[in-house]
Amino acid sequence: MHLLEVKNLHVEVDGKKILNGLELSIGKGSVHAIMGPNGSGKSTLAHVLAGKADYVVTQGEVLLDGEDILALAPDERAAKGLFLAFQYPLEIPGVATMTFLRTALNAQRKKRGEPELLVPEFIKRVNEVSGKLGIDKDMLRRGVNVGFSGGEKKRNEILQMALLEPRLCVLDETDSGLDIDALKVVSEGVNRLRSPERAFVVITHYQRLLDYIVPDVVHVLSKGRIVKTGGKALALELEATGYAQYRDEAA
Amino acid sequence: MNVEVRPIKTAAETALATNFAAVKRALPGAAAVSALREAAFHRFETEGLPHRRVEEWKYTDLRALMRDAKPLADAPDAAAKARARQAMAVLSSIEARTVVFVDGVFAPELSDLADLEAGLTIGSMAQGLASGDPHLVAHLGKLITTDDVAVALNTAFMGDGAVIRVAEGAALARPIHLVFVNAGKEPASVFVRSLVMIEKGARAMLVESHIGSNGDEDQVNAALELKVGDAAHVDHVKITGRGAGALHVSTLMATVGAHARFNEFLFTTGGAVVRNQLFVRFTGEGTVAGIRGASLLKGRQHADTTLVADHAVADCTSREVFKSVLDDEGRSVFQGKIIVRRHAQKTDAKMATHALLLSDTAEANNKPELEIFADDVQCGHGATSGDLDEDLLFYLRARGIPANEAEALLIQAFVGEAVEGIEHAGLRDALMDQVVAWLAARK
Numbered sequence: 279m280h281l282l283e284v285k286n287l288h289v290e291v292d293g294k295k296i297l298n299g300l301e302l303s304i305g306k307g308s309v310h311a312i313m314g315p316n317g318s319g320k321s322t323l324a325h326v327l328a329g330k331a332d333y334v335v336t337q338g339e340v341l342l343d344g345e346d347i348l349a350l351a352p353d354e355r356a357a358k359g360l361f362l363a364f365q366y367p368l369e370i371p372g373v374a375t376m377t378f379l380r381t382a383l384n385a386q387r388k389k390r391g392e393p394e395l396l397v398p399e400f401i402k403r404v405n406e407v408s409g410k411l412g413i414d415k416d417m418l419r420r421g422v423n424v425g426f427s428g429g430e431k432k433r434n435e436i437l438q439m440a441l442l443e444p445r446l447c448v449l450d451e452t453d454s455g456l457d458i459d460a461l462k463v464v465s466e467g468v469n470r471l472r473s474p475e476r477a478f479v480v481i482t483h484y485q486r487l488l489d490y491i492v493p494d495v496v497h498v499l500s501k502g503r504i505v506k507t508g509g510k511a512l513a514l515e516l517e518a519t520g521y522a523q524y525r526d527e528a529a
Numbered sequence: 530m531n532v533e534v535r536p537i538k539t540a541a542e543t544a545l546a547t548n549f550a551a552v553k554r555a556l557p558g559a560a561a562v563s564a565l566r567e568a569a570f571h572r573f574e575t576e577g578l579p580h581r582r583v584e585e586w587k588y589t590d591l592r593a594l595m596r597d598a599k600p601l602a603d604a605p606d607a608a609a610k611a612r613a614r615q616a617m618a619v620l621s622s623i624e625a626r627t628v629v630f631v632d633g634v635f636a637p638e639l640s641d642l643a644d645l646e647a648g649l650t651i652g653s654m655a656q657g658l659a660s661g662d663p664h665l666v667a668h669l670g671k672l673i674t675t676d677d678v679a680v681a682l683n684t685a686f687m688g689d690g691a692v693i694r695v696a697e698g699a700a701l702a703r704p705i706h707l708v709f710v711n712a713g714k715e716p717a718s719v720f721v722r723s724l725v726m727i728e729k730g731a732r733a734m735l736v737e738s739h740i741g742s743n744g745d746e747d748q749v750n751a752a753l754e755l756k757v758g759d760a761a762h763v764d765h766v767k768i769t770g771r772g773a774g775a776l777h778v779s780t781l782m783a784t785v786g787a788h789a790r791f792n793e794f795l796f797t798t799g800g801a802v803v804r805n806q807l808f809v810r811f812t813g814e815g816t817v818a819g820i821r822g823a824s825l826l827k828g829r830q831h832a833d834t835t836l837v838a839d840h841a842v843a844d845c846t847s848r849e850v851f852k853s854v855l856d857d858e859g860r861s862v863f864q865g866k867i868i869v870r871r872h873a874q875k876t877d878a879k880m881a882t883h884a885l886l887l888s889d890t891a892e893a894n895n896k897p898e899l900e901i902f903a904d905d906v907q908c909g910h911g912a913t914s915g916d917l918d919e920d921l922l923f924y925l926r927a928r929g930i931p932a933n934e935a936e937a938l939l940i941q942a943f944v945g946e947a948v949e950g951i952e953h954a955g956l957r958d959a960l961m962d963q964v965v966a967w968l969a970a971r972k
Contacts, residue, residue, distance in 0.1 A: 381938065
């Protein structure tokens with residue numbers, strides 16, 4: 279069974295069709311890149327998988343371990359092991375990062391029937407991961423993402439991903455706004471999490487990120503559908519030719 | 530004077546007149562105090578209860594809201610004091626010196642008056658009035674003069690309260706916690722009046738809690754006159770909690786001297802109809818003040834904060850931040866006026882008020898005003914009201930946090946921004962615990 283199966287997915291936002299019969303199957307342990315021009319539906323796919331309201335699914339199914347998750351609330355999907363790394367992580371003044379992380383982790387554990395993590399064990403785990411990502415303790419004491427640079431926000435997303443240990447990680451344009459050093463730190467963080475049990479959907483506009491997070495499969499998304507699927511060489515090809523031909527193909 | 534006496538109309542107004550005639554001779558104080566009471570009552574008779582056509586009371590129409598006037602509370606009996614003892618176990622974590630009033634009457638046996646720090650005196654208003662304490666008579670009603678009718682009623686009926694003085698240069702190690710408990714068996718009205726003088730260079734923290742043991746049936750009119758001396762550092766936190774009254778009207782009249790630090794905070798979760806009036810006047814230059822508050826209201830609770838911050842002198846800084854969280858049919862009112870007088874150059878005053886509406890039937894009324902007569906000042910105000918940010922909620926929920934917990938986190942953060950203005954960490958934590966408890970009770 280595939281970890282994730284998206285079947286004939288049609289999605290509207292404000293009455294406008296964004297996804298038009300999207301099909302996607304992802305097995306455990308694999309990294310799939312989804313590339314496409316602006317407006318092709320990349321971020322919509324990410325948000326629909328995570329369960330954001332305002333995205334209306336008019337047809338199709340999204341199966342996680344064979345179970346349709348479209349009726350589940352975002353927090354229920356997260357507890358089942360789905361994680362979305364946001365393109366624009368939000369700032370939450372007044373909610374300390376540590377409180378946020380602990381609340382999230384324990385809420386998921388509770389829903390899965392696991393015991394809550396005790397504070398010393400939790401702090402130990404945060405320190406292990408944050409050290410590798412270059413996130414200092416002062417940042418963790420501040421409000422979530424408050425006063426963080428673009429790169430720090432993305433590193434914080436990876437920190438959350440590492441702590442929550444999801445099985446399906448959806449990265450929505452994680453490379454946007456990152457300089458080359460930050461891109462390396464973030465990519466290394468992602469690569470450390472690669473495992474035979476975990477799969478990644480890496481959504482990106484540019485091939486650059488895929489030099490660091492090397493995909494097993496590359497899909498091209500255009501006008502709400504996957505129009506081409508290939509190996510990692512496809513990303514390089516796109517870098518050379520651009521998206522123009524795919525715009526025409528889907529038309 | 531050629532003032533037309535307005536005929537008294539409502540049942541409450543009639544009852545107040547009957548009550549005053551019945552009790553005035555028994556109220557504490559000699560001739561000078563009686564004259565003060567009579568003059569104040571005359572002021573009430575002239576104006577009647579404030580109503581919606583009185584601009585300052587536009588959103589809290591006392592004439593309509595006050596159906597009757599409850600009889601004055603009896604002196605508490607042993608049972609009332611026992612109930613009070615249970616109710617007053619609040620904020621024990623801050624290890625304050627507790628000074629307790631039960632149904633408006635000083636209860637020394639419930640208070641902690643042992644080993645007063647050097648320079649600190651604590652007394653009873655009733656005793657001070659009865660004995661004609663010259664210090665008290667010299668200052669009572671003198672810090673801020675106002676013709677506000679609620680204050681006039683307080684002056685007419687004032688029974689007991691705290692009289693506290695912190696001498697020049699004295700620094701109190703422990704906060705003082707004035708606990709006003711409503712514990713009578715029958716609904717009653719309580720008029721408490723306190724005078725607190727923090728002299729030059731002194732440091733004091735004053736917490737004032739209004740709570741009850743018998744639900745919200747009482748009518749409370751509390752007034753506090755507070756002098757913050759030059760270079761003094763004073764915090765005043767007023768907590769209006771459960772049982773604070775069906776009608777709870779409270780007035781702070783404060784003057785703040787030069788180079789002082791003054792932090793005021795209003796925390797309101799209780800009371801059915803609450804009106805907190807703050808009249809704060811800056812009388813010396815170079816002072817920094819924070820005037821903040823948070824109200825959490827549900828059911829049909831109504832809480833009105835009416836503030837006048839009077840920058841009468843130059844070079845003072847004030848920050849006003851008020852937050853309200855409104856569920857069900859809760860209604861918050863904020864009327865904030867900053868006055869900058871002609872000579873008050875270099876005034877830096879910023880006022881913000883934010884309401885979070887958790888239901889479609891909640892209501893927030895915000896009325897910020899600036900009256901600026903000086904030309905070299907920095908003043909501003911902002912007001913917002915809205916519901917929780919859907920995108921923030923989604924972010925939290927995408928991390929596995931269920932909807933109710935995500936909402937609670939965001940509400941805590943919203944209130945926390947105001948509570949952070951309180952300097953005492955233990956008190957901040959205690960109030961945030963109350964926020965958490967309020968949120969837990971909501972579900």
